[in-house]
Amino acid sequence: MSLDHLSAEVRAEVERTRAVVAALHAELPRWGLVVWTAGNVSQRVRVPSGDDLLVIKPSGVTYDELTPEAMVVCDLEGNLLEGTRAPSSDTAAHAYVYAHMPEVGGVVHTHSTYATAWAARAEPVPCVLTMMADEFGGDIPIGPFALIGDDSIGRGIVETLRESRSPAVLMRNHGPFTIGTDAKAAVKAAVMVEEVARTVHISRQLGEPLPIEAHHVDSLYDRYQNVYGQGSAPTSGITPAPTTTSATDKEQQR
Numbered sequence: 001m002s003l004d005h006l007s008a009e010v011r012a013e014v015e016r017t018r019a020v021v022a023a024l025h026a027e028l029p030r031w032g033l034v035v036w037t038a039g040n041v042s043q044r045v046r047v048p049s050g051d052d053l054l055v056i057k058p059s060g061v062t063y064d065e066l067t068p069e070a071m072v073v074c075d076l077e078g079n080l081l082e083g084t085r086a087p088s089s090d091t092a093a094h095a096y097v098y099a100h101m102p103e104v105g106g107v108v109h110t111h112s113t114y115a116t117a118w119a120a121r122a123e124p125v126p127c128v129l130t131m132m133a134d135e136f137g138g139d140i141p142i143g144p145f146a147l148i149g150d151d152s153i154g155r156g157i158v159e160t161l162r163e164s165r166s167p168a169v170l171m172r173n174h175g176p177f178t179i180g181t182d183a184k185a186a187v188k189a190a191v192m193v194e195e196v197a198r199t200v201h202i203s204r205q206l207g208e209p210l211p212i213e214a215h216h217v218d219s220l221y222d223r224y225q226n227v228y229g230q231g232s233a234p235t236s237g238i239t240p241a242p243t244t245t246s247a248t249d250k251e252q253q254r
């Protein structure tokens with residue numbers, strides 16, 4: 001397969017995305033989110049026909065080798081379209097997310113230590129920090145156990161995140177998957193999920209962390225997502241689905 005049938009504009013966008021995704025892979029070891037080759041970043045390439053593509057790293061290649069040319073290009077069924085090496089083993093999961101969440105433009109997976117420790121216990125990280133309310137809009141949820149290789153992980157991610165404002169899900173016994181409007185936003189969510197998982201873990205060593213009232217969670221989330229920064233901060237930017245139950249709604253239902 002090749003991308004020859006695509007327009008020059010789309011092929012140029014693929015080249016630009018290769019550079020973005022390669023550079024963002026270097027952020028994973030820089031922020032201490034991965035060991036060896038254990039994590040991956042992808043970004044969607046929108047194609048006018050609707051047959052979008054994704055750019056992701058090849059499987060099992062060390063981070064210092066991940067140049068733009070080393071990236072591979074797949075369709076949203078996970079088929080390799082361009083590249084000489086096997087795509088990341090999590091490609092099917094990334095592809096499923098793009099296929100079922102059109103608003104998502106970037107996906108990241110790591111096995112970062114503290115977030116994965118919560119995933120191993122299948123315990124959501126409770127929203128006890130303003131930083132969590134800002135970025136995640138509530139607890140960081142747990143997704144189901146799923147084996148690698150087919151779309152089970154992708155289904156678990158989508159089912160879990162559709163019920164939440166969080167751009168991060170901790171897949172049970174596995175680790176965090178994060179989403180964003182682009183790969184940079186998803187990398188930011190991966191950095192934040194590890195940070196808050198670590199802080200809440202440490203806090204629990206000291207005693208029981210105090211929850212934040214639901215209306216304060218809503219207020220913090222709204223400010224951070226819509227007002228914070230210079231207007232282009234890489235918040236997740238994902239608009240929650242209408243079915244999402246806000247923290248205030250949940251509080252009122254009690």
Ligand SMILES: O=C(CO)[C@@H](O)[C@H](O)COP(=O)(O)O
Nearest residue numbers: 037038039040059060088089
């Ligand atoms: O969980 C797994 C494999 O068990 C993966 O997340 C790897 O840790 C990274 O795989 P590649 O992206 O290098 O295929």
